[in-house]
Amino acid sequence: xxxxxxxxxxxxxxxxxxxxxxxxxxxxxxxxxxxxxxxxxxxxxxxxxxxxxxxxxxxxxxxxxxxxxxxxxxxxxxxxxxxxxxxxxxxxxxxxxxxxxxxxxxxxxxxxxxxxxxxxxxxxxxxxxxxxxxxxxxxxxxxxxxxxxxxxxxxxxxxxxxxxxxxxxxxxxxxxxxxxxxxxxxxxxxxxxxxxxxxxxxxxxxxxxxxxxxxxxxxxxxxxxxxxxxxxxxxxxxxxxxxxxxxxxxxxxxxxxxxxxxxxxxxxxxxxxxxxxxxxxxxxxxxxxxxxxxxxxxxxxxxxxxxxxxxxxxxxxxxxxxxxxxxxxxxxxxxxxxxxxxxxxxxxxxxxxxxxxxxxxxxxxxxxxxxxxxxxxxxxxxxxxxxxxxxxxxxxxxxxxxx
Numbered sequence: 001x002x003x004x005x006x007x008x009x010x011x012x013x014x015x016x017x018x019x020x021x022x023x024x025x026x027x028x029x030x031x032x033x034x035x036x037x038x039x040x041x042x043x044x045x046x047x048x049x050x051x052x053x054x055x056x057x058x059x060x061x062x063x064x065x066x067x068x069x070x071x072x073x074x075x076x077x078x079x080x081x082x083x084x085x086x087x088x089x090x091x092x093x094x095x096x097x098x099x100x101x102x103x104x105x106x107x108x109x110x111x112x113x114x115x116x117x118x119x120x121x122x123x124x125x126x127x128x129x130x131x132x133x134x135x136x137x138x139x140x141x142x143x144x145x146x147x148x149x150x151x152x153x154x155x156x157x158x159x160x161x162x163x164x165x166x167x168x169x170x171x172x173x174x175x176x177x178x179x180x181x182x183x184x185x186x187x188x189x190x191x192x193x194x195x196x197x198x199x200x201x202x203x204x205x206x207x208x209x210x211x212x213x214x215x216x217x218x219x220x221x222x223x224x225x226x227x228x229x230x231x232x233x234x235x236x237x238x239x240x241x242x243x244x245x246x247x248x249x250x251x252x253x254x255x256x257x258x259x260x261x262x263x264x265x266x267x268x269x270x271x272x273x274x275x276x277x278x279x280x281x282x283x284x285x286x287x288x289x290x291x292x293x294x295x296x297x298x299x300x301x302x303x304x305x306x307x308x309x310x311x312x313x314x315x316x317x318x319x320x321x322x323x324x325x326x327x328x329x330x331x332x333x334x335x336x337x338x339x340x341x342x343x344x345x346x347x348x349x350x351x352x353x354x355x356x357x358x359x360x361x362x363x364x365x366x367x368x369x370x371x372x373x374x375x376x377x378x379x380x381x382x383x384x385x386x387x388x389x390x391x392x393x394x395x396x397x398x399x400x401x402x403x
Contacts, residue, residue, distance in 0.1 A: 073126070075142070076093075083144075179218040250293050
């Protein structure tokens, strides 16, 4: 619906509305209204109004949706997503747009996700076409592309347009998402998306409603993703005083085990960010405790993340059959890799669940990312967009380092 907004937000809104196309994930209703199916909110949007995400809007009975730009573009270690059971040691070209259907107070990507909601979140869009993004992945030798940084469900038409080109080029595609999905959007993306990471932020509906969602929507999405054959990994950002109780961690682990004991669960450490600065940073001990609970509840692959060297064996992948060390990690670096095709333990032959490519071995020289540090790629901001400080080199001028 129309809102009185900060002038800079209005300026950004004007720029974004010029970068749209007719959507596909909606239904036309009476009186010019539309029902959007991109996320679990299922917004009923009258003519002239926008949805809860602020970036999908109704004009004359047609739902217009984002197209033709990125607000973030980066070459990441695939472990940063995190996907631990797909292409270990690889890089993934990561891109995102603007907007989100949640409003998490601790969001680490708030500059992109909270655009049109927070006047400080003014990341400029940068015009690009699908072939440009796929060309980046080809230059970097990236086996995977991932849409992230904002909520990709609400920009699924653009993701599918990009991923059609990527998949035709042999690139595997993934979502990094809050999991607030619908059956319609999952059916829509399934032909082009194989990897899906869900942030399971809590196991309490009251906490989810603080963030702008409903717990059951996310749980239903996780169940459906697994049933549909996506490779799913789950992350819980552990926030002291919000979702770090033993009881809640055990509830999360039990739920995941009820879906599949083969789903990797990553428990990661909160640090003060955005609007949540009163809670303590999460300790390594809290992560290790959560990981131990996950193992107690029967999960085969539990990881404690983003505190490298401080969580013991919970950075590594071990065989669920004989406990042999199969993938040794330190942060995003692969120190040892012993899996045999097609993802089997070399000692006992046990199959390790994952999205494994035949003949895969971790690339040499950190896959072109020295120290496995992410590398941002910058485009010129779109005309009329707010500008942030930093490089604006066109993408063609950023060349991957030699391997």
